[in-house]
Amino acid sequence: MSNLKDVAKLAKVSTATVSRVLTNKGNVTAENKRKVMEAVKELNYHPNILGRQLRTMETKTILVVVPDITNTFFSNVLRGIESIAMENGYQVLLGDTQNRIESEYFNHLYYKKVDGAILLTARTDPQVLNMLFENYPIVLACEFIEGAEIPTINIDNISGAQQMTNHLISLGHERIAHITGPLDGVLGRDRLKGYRKAMAHRHLETPDELIVEGNFSFDSGYHLMEKLLNLKNPPTSVFAANDEMAIGAIKSIKANNLSVPEDIAVVGFDGIQMSTIVEPALTTFSQPTFEIGSNAMELLICLLRKERLEEKQVILNGRTVIRESCGYRIQVNDYLKN
Amino acid sequence: MSNLKDVAKLAKVSTATVSRVLTNKGNVTAENKRKVMEAVKELNYHPNILGRQLRTMETKTILVVVPDITNTFFSNVLRGIESIAMENGYQVLLGDTQNRIESEYFNHLYYKKVDGAILLTARTDPQVLNMLFENYPIVLACEFIEGAEIPTINIDNISGAQQMTNHLISLGHERIAHITGPLDGVLGRDRLKGYRKAMAHRHLETPDELIVEGNFSFDSGYHLMEKLLNLKNPPTSVFAANDEMAIGAIKSIKANNLSVPEDIAVVGFDGIQMSTIVEPALTTFSQPTFEIGSNAMELLICLLRKERLEEKQVILNGRTVIRESCGYRIQVNDYLKN
DNA sequence: CTGAAAGCGCTTACAG
DNA sequence: CTGAAAGCGCTTACAG
Numbered sequence: 001m002s003n004l005k006d007v008a009k010l011a012k013v014s015t016a017t018v019s020r021v022l023t024n025k026g027n028v029t030a031e032n033k034r035k036v037m038e039a040v041k042e043l044n045y046h047p048n049i050l051g052r053q054l055r056t057m058e059t060k061t062i063l064v065v066v067p068d069i070t071n072t073f074f075s076n077v078l079r080g081i082e083s084i085a086m087e088n089g090y091q092v093l094l095g096d097t098q099n100r101i102e103s104e105y106f107n108h109l110y111y112k113k114v115d116g117a118i119l120l121t122a123r124t125d126p127q128v129l130n131m132l133f134e135n136y137p138i139v140l141a142c143e144f145i146e147g148a149e150i151p152t153i154n155i156d157n158i159s160g161a162q163q164m165t166n167h168l169i170s171l172g173h174e175r176i177a178h179i180t181g182p183l184d185g186v187l188g189r190d191r192l193k194g195y196r197k198a199m200a201h202r203h204l205e206t207p208d209e210l211i212v213e214g215n216f217s218f219d220s221g222y223h224l225m226e227k228l229l230n231l232k233n234p235p236t237s238v239f240a241a242n243d244e245m246a247i248g249a250i251k252s253i254k255a256n257n258l259s260v261p262e263d264i265a266v267v268g269f270d271g272i273q274m275s276t277i278v279e280p281a282l283t284t285f286s287q288p289t290f291e292i293g294s295n296a297m298e299l300l301i302c303l304l305r306k307e308r309l310e311e312k313q314v315i316l317n318g319r320t321v322i323r324e325s326c327g328y329r330i331q332v333n334d335y336l337k338n
Numbered sequence: 339m340s341n342l343k344d345v346a347k348l349a350k351v352s353t354a355t356v357s358r359v360l361t362n363k364g365n366v367t368a369e370n371k372r373k374v375m376e377a378v379k380e381l382n383y384h385p386n387i388l389g390r391q392l393r394t395m396e397t398k399t400i401l402v403v404v405p406d407i408t409n410t411f412f413s414n415v416l417r418g419i420e421s422i423a424m425e426n427g428y429q430v431l432l433g434d435t436q437n438r439i440e441s442e443y444f445n446h447l448y449y450k451k452v453d454g455a456i457l458l459t460a461r462t463d464p465q466v467l468n469m470l471f472e473n474y475p476i477v478l479a480c481e482f483i484e485g486a487e488i489p490t491i492n493i494d495n496i497s498g499a500q501q502m503t504n505h506l507i508s509l510g511h512e513r514i515a516h517i518t519g520p521l522d523g524v525l526g527r528d529r530l531k532g533y534r535k536a537m538a539h540r541h542l543e544t545p546d547e548l549i550v551e552g553n554f555s556f557d558s559g560y561h562l563m564e565k566l567l568n569l570k571n572p573p574t575s576v577f578a579a580n581d582e583m584a585i586g587a588i589k590s591i592k593a594n595n596l597s598v599p600e601d602i603a604v605v606g607f608d609g610i611q612m613s614t615i616v617e618p619a620l621t622t623f624s625q626p627t628f629e630i631g632s633n634a635m636e637l638l639i640c641l642l643r644k645e646r647l648e649e650k651q652v653i654l655n656g657r658t659v660i661r662e663s664c665g666y667r668i669q670v671n672d673y674l675k676n
Numbered sequence: 677c678t679g680a681a682a683g684c685g686c687t688t689a690c691a692g
Numbered sequence: 693c694t695g696a697a698a699g700c701g702c703t704t705a706c707a708g
Contacts, residue, residue, distance in 0.1 A: 003685060014695040019687055026688090027693060046448035050397070051685030054388045054700050061431075069416060070611075075408040082434060091451070093399075094432040096420060110384035112701095113429070218611065247615060273408075273556065277585060279617050341701060352679040357703055364704090365677060389701030392684050450685095 002043040004051075011039035022047055061091040062300060063114040065105050067121035068216070069096040071244060073270045073289060074120055077141065080293020081118060088301055090115075097121060099182070099215060103128075109136045116304050118296050122148075123185050137303035141296035143186045144313065151303065153296045153314040157187060160285045160318050161194025161239070164267045167283070167320060168237045169202050171328055173265065177210040177235035179224050179245050188213070191241040191269060210235055214245050221248025229256055237265035237326075243275045243284055250278055250325065261327030271321060280324035287318045340381040342389075349377035360385055399429040400638060401452040403443050405459035406554070407434040409582060411608045411627060412458055415479065418631020419456060426639055428453075435459060437520070437553060441466075447474045454642050456634050460486075461523050475641035479634035481524045482651065489641065491634045491652040495525060498623045498656050499532025499577070502605045505621070505658060506575045507540050509666055511603065515548040515573035517562050517583050526551075529579040529607060548573055552583050559586025567594055575603035575664075581613045581622055588616055588663065599665030609659060618662035625656045 004022075008015045013032055020026040021036040028036075039045070053059050064081055066074045078094070085092050093114055095105040101123050108114045109132070116137035122129065126147035132138060133150045140152040168176050178195045181188030192211070199206045209231055214220035221240055225248065228234055240246035246268030250260050260266050260280055268275060271286025295314055302309055322328050342360075346353045351370055358364040359374040366374075377383070391397050402419055404412045416432070423430050431452055433443040439461050446452045447470070454475035460467065464485035470476060471488045478490040506514050516533045519526030530549070537544045547569055552558035559578055563586065566573055578584035584606030588598050598604050598618055606613060609624025633652055640647050660666050 004687095005685080015686080016688075016695055016697095017693090020694090023687080029693065032693085046450075048685055049449040049451050050388065050392045050395075051700090052687070054392045054685080054702085055687045057388075057700070059388070069407070070410050070413040072408050072410065075413060078407060079434070079436075091446075092432060094430060096417070098417075108429075111387040112384075113387050218615075251615065274612055274615065277556075277589065277612065277616055342703095343701080353702080354679055354681095354704075355677090358678090361703080367677065370677085386701055389684090390703070392686085392701080393703045395684070 002045045004047065006043055007036065007039045007045050010043065011035040057112070059113060059115050060089055061093055061114045063093045063095055063105060063108045063117040065095040065097060065102050065117065065119045065121060067097050067099050069094070071216070072272045072274065073242070073287070076289035077120060077293040080290040081297045084294045084297035084301070106132060116300050118300055121185065137300060139296050139300045139303065141292055145186050149312070151299050151309055151312050153292055153299060153316065155287055155316050155318040157190035158194040158197065160269065161191035161241070162198045163320050164239050164269060164285050165195045165198035167322070167326060168239060168265060168267060169198065169204065171265065171326060173237040174204055175210070175233070175235045176204070177212070177228050177238045179212055179214045179221055179238060179240040179249060181214065181216050181241040183213055188241060195239055214241070216242050216244060218244045218248040221245030222252045225249035225252035229253070229258070235264065240266065240268050243268040243270045243272045243282060246282055246284070247274060247278045250282070260325050265327045266325045283323045283326035283328070284321055285318050286321045288316050291316055340383045342385065344381055345374065345377045345383050348381060349373040395450070397451060397453050398427055399431050399452045401431045401433055401443060401446045401455040403433040403435060403440045403455065403457045403459060405435050405437050407432070409554070410610045410612065411580070411625070414627035415458060415631040418628040419635045422632045422635035422639070444470060454638050456638055459523065475638060477634050477638045477641065479630055483524050489637050489647055489650050491630055491637060491654065493625055493654050493656040495528035496532040496535065498607065499529035499579070500536045501658050502577050502607060502623050503533045503536035505660070505664060506577060506603060506605060507536065507542065509603065509664060511575040512542055513548070513571070513573045514542070515550070515566050515576045517550055517552045517559055517576060517578040517587060519552065519554050519579040521551055526579060533577055552579070554580050554582060556582045556586040559583030560590045563587035563590035567591070567596070573602065578604065578606050581606035581608045581610045581620060584620055584622070585612060585616045588620070598663050603665045604663045609656070621661045621664035621666070622659055623656050624659045626654050629654055
């Protein structure tokens with residue numbers, strides 16, 4: 001395997017000149033450029049990126065930490081990140097925590113394996129995050145953490161959850177259950193807050209038995225719905241904190257020979273593709289996944305360039321998408337609202 | 339930011355000793371070890387992995403090239419890869435080709451950014467792959483390519499497709515359509531072969547109009563099914579080359595006020611989670627995704643260690659999973675077959 | 677067990 | 693425009 005020195009020797013120039021040609025930096029005469037290119041071709045030379053990285057102290061790689069890569073919500077956000085990363089010459093190293101704590105992935109930053117990171121999940125203490133941010137470029141996406149000073153991009157989860165709950169209330173429901181996300185994460189907590197806020201505002205009760213904690217998986221939605229159905233006084237509708245759990249809930253209701261939305265209405269959160277495929281189609285709060293990803297990467301690039309950020313927190317808009325699972329019959333003039 | 343030299347100075351030992359302590363190689367007295375650890379702590383020192391990588395010429399990173407990260411089939415294979423990678427101290431760099439050609443990702447190998455690669459898709463010429471394999475450790479998973487000498491792990495796609503088609507034939511269908519994958523990929527071609535084989539074996543006709551080329555996406559399944567429905571003489575059943583397209587087809591049939599399986603039977607391929615959620619639940623050929631991934635990584639690790647491979651091609655078994663979309667009523671004694 | 681020194685493959689300020 | 697040389701942060705064969 002040939003190295004830069006070999007190329008220089010063959011082209012009869014210095015290593016500096018070869019490097020200048022290959023990196024397109026500095027001026028080199030056309031003649032020398034030609035000689036270098038020829039030598040490169042003859043030797044089938046490929047620069048060893050490690051040498052460059054060590055010298056420039058840049059890896060041109062960023063880390064993305066996702067809680068669950070099999071959830072299409074996150075893979076779509078990833079697409080947004082990748083598209084901007086590529087445009088700017090960055091690679092993406094993926095860390096899939098599988099819903100465990102993410103701190104082991106921070107080693108990539110300490111060890112300089114990556115230039116920066118985007119967290120799509122954060123169960124870490126805000127203090128720790130702040131300390132991390134002092135030393136490394138990091139961006140938080142999807143979640144906003146009270147007390148964390150990290151640049152963040154997200155939707156307003158509280159208000160989104162409130163909207164979904166309000167929609168059920170407006171359809172006449174009073175006994176509304178909530179299948180939460182993991183409550184050691186902000187996402188789960190924020191959506192629970194939104195639910196409580198909506199309920200409190202209309203003076204509706206939220207007894208403990210109506211609030212069950214899931215882990216954002218299809219299975220947890222299925223089993224917790226079972227539990228709700230076995231209540232002495234089951235809910236007439238359910239707001240699940242994400243679509244996967246909502247779909248699990250729908251399956252569970254059907255397995256018990258009840259129907260959605262006639263017996264129990266269900267609404268979800270996220271707007272993943274599967275929400276259009278399940279029957280009845282799921283009413284949900286749709287997040288702009290690709291934009292979340294691309295905006296997060298743009299923020300990170302600003303940090304990497306040490307530019308000043310215009311805004312520390314970007315809030316994108318989601319939207320309520322009304323389909324069939326909530327029992328709302330779309331009237332002609334309702335199309336306008338959509 | 340402190341470096342290894344700073345640690346050595348503070349601990350009053352040589353850099354060699356510090357390195358020995360940190361890498362756990364070679365013998366160091368307990369006393370010196372203590373001094374080093376103390377200095378590390380005091381300086382909050384983290385080794386810069388780039389220096390080590392350049393020196394050892396190893397990145398401890400492998401590349402995984404996937405065609406579509408939003409398809410849960412691939413994210414599940416990825417899980418299998420990651421679990422074995424982690425056990426062995428390897429990181430995974432993800433390349434999502436989004437169904438484009440994958441060759442740009444080979445640069446990671448040339449540039450020594452990664453120690454090896456697992457391809458979950460390959461549209462590259464077998465000759466090129468062979469040349470690549472001569473110089474770099476690479477493994478092909480999910481697909482087998484005629485003429486490629488790369489270690490490969492996959493299921494038998496031809497026989498799987500044949501089984502799915504046979505199942506439809508055994509239910510009395512004669513006019514069976516096939517929605518293929520992209521025919522510039524082996525996966526699409528192999529499953530088409532299996533379909534043709536099954537049809538030919540029973541002397542059933544496969545006119546061109548019954549074979550339509552999709553791209554493995556939900557949308558292509560939807561639109562191609564529409565096309566099949568508009569045929570003068572539409573098929574009575576459809577074998578789609580993957581589950582996403584099969585689900586698109588089911589949606590399309592329903593949108594046209596026909597029912598599955600009564601009017602048209604549908605079967606898919608892969609066994610992704612969504613196949614259990616769609617209604618009617620999809621009959622499909624289930625692949626052992628996690629095992630494909632973990633086995634591929636194990637093969638790659640052998641290559642990275644320059645061990646001799648016991649086998650160049652590993653074939654795993656998939657299985658036919660009969661649900662409702664094919665119209666097969668499960669009888670008591672049929673449970674035994676399952 | 678320990679240290680001095682070479683070297684992995686690059687880039688870049690400096691002098692000319 | 694060009695080259696000699698230093699140096700990024702490590703690891704490791706070698707000598708003691």
